[in-house]
Amino acid sequence: MSYKCSRCKRDVELDEYGGVRCPYCGHRVLLKERAPVVKEVDVR
Known part of the structure; x- marks a missing residue:
């Protein structure tokens, strides 16, 4: 999965056993990261 560090803003790839920590700054x-998709809902 693709993540972005909230401190250094770098892209981070996590593996299953690596833990949740930025490898660049340790944050x-x-x-x-989410796709820029806008959902449209029909309202009656």
Whole structure:
């Protein structure tokens, strides 16, 4: 999965056993990258 570090803003790839930590700065808060998709909902 693709994540972005909230401190240094670098892209981070996590593996299953690596833990949740940025390998560049050591920060533990990572943000999940989401697709820029806008959902449209029909309202009656």
